[in-house]
Amino acid sequence: MLQDRVEEYLGAIYRLRTGEGEPLPLSQLAEYFGFSPVSIHEMIRKLDDGGWVDFHPYRGVTLTERGEASARALLRRHRLWERFLTDSLNIPWDEAHLIAGDLEHAAPELVTDRLAEFMGEPDACPHGGPIPPALQSSEERCLRSLGAGAEARVTRISPETPALLRRIAKQDLIPGRLLRILAQTETETRVHLQDMPEPALSIPETDAQAIWVELM
Amino acid sequence: MLQDRVEEYLGAIYRLRTGEGEPLPLSQLAEYFGFSPVSIHEMIRKLDDGGWVDFHPYRGVTLTERGEASARALLRRHRLWERFLTDSLNIPWDEAHLIAGDLEHAAPELVTDRLAEFMGEPDACPHGGPIPPALQSSEERCLRSLGAGAEARVTRISPETPALLRRIAKQDLIPGRLLRILAQTETETRVHLQDMPEPALSIPETDAQAIWVELM
DNA sequence: AGGAAGTATAAGGGATGCCTTATGATCTGC
């Protein structure tokens, strides 16, 4: 879920659109990517099905709230990489833009957030584009704090203790996973992973304390 | 050419093999990746066709010189990223390993070489693995220095002047491109790009001076 | 030497993301 190509399309829509929530004509995307209109259309339909965009026939696409958030996060990663490449590694800014276009997909938020910290929280890319703020964790809730029935998506694991990370990876509770809370007991949280055959997963209380999610 | 998956396989062969040029049994790769033996076999056949490995039926695979060089370069990028992630960004080493496993494919040699410089040319990754040296440019030749008929692959553009980079990108003379020298005149180098319909490309002498290649 | 285990290979399938060609639907300008 949320492959590179999906991100790339969301990012392109974000950059190419004009103000005012006006739908972006697919022809613009075709020109930007150099793909055939049919391919663009096909992909946009997938994005619509996935809830990333709204497709308005004969008018264009708009980003949903979810798509908008992804695009903004992508742009943040892109611009932070650009800053780092130009400032710390002395890479020319046009090349930095191209390289950042790949790095933005390769590393998780954690890396670019640390990069931002490392560089003193810059607020613009080398080309002057503003760097969107890190996703405010106001909407982030601890897995442990949710009641039975709640549906949420894992956003991050914190603190990042290696042993904990390994335990969590083993249960495949990686960021992005959709889950539903089955029950909270004194010692554990029982969870169901979406699209998984297993009926439930038991997470010890101390681990659940370190899993952060976003309500759906 | 040289997609992520190809690199990943070459890297795995490099790491998993024991000493002495002993072929690595495909079963080891199947276990490492968790893929079916048939899938591994199919991929290995492609790598063999591409000249990256030699496949010895019922014995295993060995890396060709070309495959070995790619794997070594990949490992260098991997370990430099690991160093950077752990040392500069304080990311736990097990997570750094995973992230480096993606970053190693996303950024060109240029970035990791600069990273190495930035970190004072470390000689081991956080886990103690030695960092292979940068590809010695002894085999690198300037495009301008080649005679007509020579076949070569673009390795890098240096110096990295933005305007030059843009001009070169426009002619698609990016690193990795295979070309054949048609002629060298006082003012330009005429070149044919492999798999390109156009009969020839003319590169001004000053630009050709900045294009570095590896003879085929 | 024979048989079990391991390995190779053929055949067909699925997802993704690109392509072209072809047919309708809608919009827009005159």
Next chain:
DNA sequence: GCAGATCATAAGGCATCCCTTATACTTCCT
């Protein structure tokens, strides 16, 4: 209001890289 341009959509293809099933071949051990 109609025509030509633009856009939507269906259908079929291709490359990549993964899958399973099934058959054939080799190796190795008893």
